[in-house]
Amino acid sequence: xxxxxxxxxxxxxxxxxxxxxxxxxxxxxxxxxxxxxxxxxxxxxxxxxxxxxxxxxxxxxxxxxxxxxxxxxxxxxxxxxxxxxxxxxxxxxxxxxxxxxxxxxxxxxxxxxxxxxx
Numbered sequence: 403x404x405x406x407x408x409x410x411x412x413x414x415x416x417x418x419x420x421x422x423x424x425x426x427x428x429x430x431x432x433x434x435x436x437x438x439x440x441x442x443x444x445x446x447x448x449x450x451x452x453x454x455x456x457x458x459x460x461x462x463x464x465x466x467x468x469x470x471x472x473x474x475x476x477x478x479x480x481x482x483x484x485x486x487x488x489x490x491x492x493x494x495x496x497x498x499x500x501x502x503x504x505x506x507x508x509x510x511x512x513x514x515x516x517x518x519x520x
Contacts, residue, residue: 429505433511434512434515435515437504437508438515441503441504441508441512443512446490446493447460447462447463450463450519451516451519452464458485458489463516463519466517467510467513467516468513471509471510474504474512475509478494
């Protein structure tokens, strides 16, 4: 016997908005903004990388793409020296909110998109 599950309208609307990114298996087709959401970057850096969740998280929207890419690569390799960088490395490397760390091509797409968020 199957049971129906009723979801609150707000939750259902969220699923409709997030679902194309969260369960996508075709990541090469995702663009910068979609990857920013898919990898959970938006959770800490905020919309367009300009509304961080805390003072420890930098605003990255509008920075130069090369700078964003360099910072992200360093952090993902675990080479960030600041406490904030170490926190981000842990969040990405061990968090269930991040399906898998972004690949190099994905990082490039994210960085280019973020640079345009002026």
